[in-house]
Amino acid sequence: MKRVQFEHSTIxxxxxxxxxxxxxxxxxxxxxxxxxxxxxxxxxxxxSSQFVWFRNYVDTIGDAAWIQAAWFTTIFxxxxxxxxxxxxxxxxxxxxxxxxxxxxxxxTLMWAYAIAPPVAGLMxxxxxxxxxxxxxxxxNAIGWEFNHKLDSFDAGFVVVLIAVWKQxxxxxxxxxxxxxxxxxxxxxxxxxDCKSPTRRFWTITFPLLAPTTFFLMVINITxxxxxxxxxxxxxxxxxPGGSTNTLVYKVFQDGFRGAxxxxxxxxxxxxxxxxxxxxxxxxxxxxxxxxx
Amino acid sequence: MKxxxxxxxxxxxxxxxxxxxxxxxxxxxxxxxxxxxxxxxDEIATNYNASQSEYEIIPTYKGxxxxxxxxxxxxxxxxxxxxxxxxxxAGAATIINAPGATIPVADLMxxxxxxxxxxxxxxxxxxxxxxxxxxxxxxPFNSSTPLLYYNKDAFAAAGVTNPPATWEEFEAIAPxxxxxxxxxxxxxHSPWILSENFHSRHNIQLSTGNNxxxxxxxxxxxxxxxxKMHWGKMKEWLDAxxxxxxxxxxxDNQDAFVQKKVAxxxxxxxxxxxxxxxxxxxxxxxxxxxxxxxxxxxxxTFIGGAALFAMSGKSxxxxxxxxxxxxxxxxxxxxxxxxxxxGYVPITTAAYEMAKAEGYYNESPDAEIGILQLSQPGGExxxxxxxxxxxxxxxxxxxxYDDIFSGKSSVEKAFSEMESESNALLxxxxxxxx
Numbered sequence: 001m002k003r004v005q006f007e008h009s010t011i012x013x014x015x016x017x018x019x020x021x022x023x024x025x026x027x028x029x030x031x032x033x034x035x036x037x038x039x040x041x042x043x044x045x046x047x048s049s050q051f052v053w054f055r056n057y058v059d060t061i062g063d064a065a066w067i068q069a070a071w072f073t074t075i076f077x078x079x080x081x082x083x084x085x086x087x088x089x090x091x092x093x094x095x096x097x098x099x100x101x102x103x104x105x106x107x108t109l110m111w112a113y114a115i116a117p118p119v120a121g122l123m124x125x126x127x128x129x130x131x132x133x134x135x136x137x138x139x140n141a142i143g144w145e146f147n148h149k150l151d152s153f154d155a156g157f158v159v160v161l162i163a164v165w166k167q168x169x170x171x172x173x174x175x176x177x178x179x180x181x182x183x184x185x186x187x188x189x190x191x192x193d194c195k196s197p198t199r200r201f202w203t204i205t206f207p208l209l210a211p212t213t214f215f216l217m218v219i220n221i222t223x224x225x226x227x228x229x230x231x232x233x234x235x236x237x238x239x240p241g242g243s244t245n246t247l248v249y250k251v252f253q254d255g256f257r258g259a260x261x262x263x264x265x266x267x268x269x270x271x272x273x274x275x276x277x278x279x280x281x282x283x284x285x286x287x288x289x290x291x292x
Numbered sequence: 293m294k295x296x297x298x299x300x301x302x303x304x305x306x307x308x309x310x311x312x313x314x315x316x317x318x319x320x321x322x323x324x325x326x327x328x329x330x331x332x333x334d335e336i337a338t339n340y341n342a343s344q345s346e347y348e349i350i351p352t353y354k355g356x357x358x359x360x361x362x363x364x365x366x367x368x369x370x371x372x373x374x375x376x377x378x379x380x381x382a383g384a385a386t387i388i389n390a391p392g393a394t395i396p397v398a399d400l401m402x403x404x405x406x407x408x409x410x411x412x413x414x415x416x417x418x419x420x421x422x423x424x425x426x427x428x429x430x431x432p433f434n435s436s437t438p439l440l441y442y443n444k445d446a447f448a449a450a451g452v453t454n455p456p457a458t459w460e461e462f463e464a465i466a467p468x469x470x471x472x473x474x475x476x477x478x479x480x481h482s483p484w485i486l487s488e489n490f491h492s493r494h495n496i497q498l499s500t501g502n503n504x505x506x507x508x509x510x511x512x513x514x515x516x517x518x519x520k521m522h523w524g525k526m527k528e529w530l531d532a533x534x535x536x537x538x539x540x541x542x543x544d545n546q547d548a549f550v551q552k553k554v555a556x557x558x559x560x561x562x563x564x565x566x567x568x569x570x571x572x573x574x575x576x577x578x579x580x581x582x583x584x585x586x587x588x589x590x591x592x593t594f595i596g597g598a599a600l601f602a603m604s605g606k607s608x609x610x611x612x613x614x615x616x617x618x619x620x621x622x623x624x625x626x627x628x629x630x631x632x633x634x635g636y637v638p639i640t641t642a643a644y645e646m647a648k649a650e651g652y653y654n655e656s657p658d659a660e661i662g663i664l665q666l667s668q669p670g671g672e673x674x675x676x677x678x679x680x681x682x683x684x685x686x687x688x689x690x691x692x693y694d695d696i697f698s699g700k701s702s703v704e705k706a707f708s709e710m711e712s713e714s715n716a717l718l719x720x721x722x723x724x725x726x
Contacts, residue, residue: 041720041723041724042724043386043389043390043391043724043725044365044386044387044390045365045368045369045387045390045393046368046369047390047391047392047393048390048391048724048725049724050723050724050726052723055723059716059720063713063716064709064713065688065691065713129544130538130539130544131538131544131547131548131551131553149537149538149539149540150537150694150697150698151698152698152700237540239539239540239690239691239694240691240694240695240697240698241691241692241694241695241698241700242691242694253684253687254684256358256362257358257362257683257684257687258681258683258684258687259361259362259365259383259386259681259683260681260684260720263720
């Protein structure tokens, strides 16, 4: 009897073993390394090293540049998430109503999905180039003294614009399939009760889309935090005056460019804690309001 | 038949296994020379491999300067380091301070009978990658120095005959250039050209501890009156339309010169080859301007670029090969070849004399300006600097200069923040070696 039970329980472990191995090798082990390294001051080549307790953390939190990056990351993530969700939802609702040439619209809107963030950044760079950029010239021609090389608002505008443009298509695909999953009968029943399409949308369609919206919100915040790295790197590089530097980009600058392993490890541990906290908040407080 | 095929395969296999025993000693060389520069590097390697039968140097392009340094560091930590690693000026403190990461080039050459005399190297090159006693640690490889390029057509249109030797002269001609439709000046590297070399040109101390050569426990001295005066002027010039700022990227500022938006551009002595190809106007090359109000006779500038380091942890036989390759690379023929092909300066006096004797500077006088500037009299503070976490310090400098230009900070505030943030980084670096 016991033997049977034993056999029963190994097989599931075998099935999840590859997944566990991947998590252990690509997450737990490096994360452990980062935590270990974050307590050390070590020369880049690993030839001399000191255990310094929390010095790297104190230096990180006390660094004006880190605080600036933390603020920008917060504002940037909020803007990118809100705008790319909002615009995608609007486009999805409109595209869902189109009858003639629907697939053309949909394909066109999904196109940008295939573009990698660094490529999107390079394209943006060309459009905003001070000497040859069409958008740069356009904004200056309409009376906006646009100069993203010196003005931090303009630089923020550039990176938000590119990050949102790149992300709208992903959100659009999910919203569109979410909308198509809402049964016609529900809409038809709502039409009998309420004439205003706007009100119908907010009281019927939007709540029914909530699971999709919640999922996309989690995905978008992660995108804004981590994946926009390529966009920042190829456009502003954190300039002017560090005003468009994000936390992830700073980890890269200090660790990979500047060879300060202890400092950048401490920064990435702090970042890990922030993202963990955000995820807990999202699932604890926002997911409760979502009805599946 | 089948047996025969099997035998052939087996024989081939044995041959393949046996091959490396008789093969040349392989020497890995990781570098940061992209594009045309990379092609020249490959050519030097191919020529070297053909010139002898004992060693084979294998150059590998690893990306930009920072990428190459990071790749080298990661490889070293995994005990997979290349024999030769190219490290740029701002990374010099990182590799030289790491105890035993590299074999000093002076020792390497002497031990393997190649002879070494640092006086063979030209003044501005000799000390940059040396220790405080003057012993060379890294072999200077691609060396350049900042220069001023000027558009002769623009100068003629504005009625200006000579390029400015001093910043005082610059202030006098800038309005004339503006009247002729040009922004007077742009430049491509604020920390290198207008901070580090600003100190060298005016013979001003850059940090305590003998510009960082004597110790890691140092404080930066950028927050001085001369720097604040100069950057206050830069902001005035920007506002008056005499200085054009096209962002941090090197190329964007150079493009402004190529596209005739600006009449003068400060870049590298190695830039003239590229400018020759991309410009459709006649331009001239001249020394970096200085402030007459600070110094009467300007001093030499120091080099930028990178050096080659022999990484530790290799066998004696391999080091013999590295020494042999270094000797080959720095011989006169190769230095002159490198100089002509890339625009980087020759690093030895003998190679410079050879290029001169060949009449190279008669056909392209611009190529000589960098060496002439590096050969100007040196002063107490012209040999270079050795500062830890300097990549991050340059980042701080870029930020503070942005803040001055955008009006976010006063010059006073920007330099005081630059000082405290840089010192915090230096303090962290020093604490690593306690």
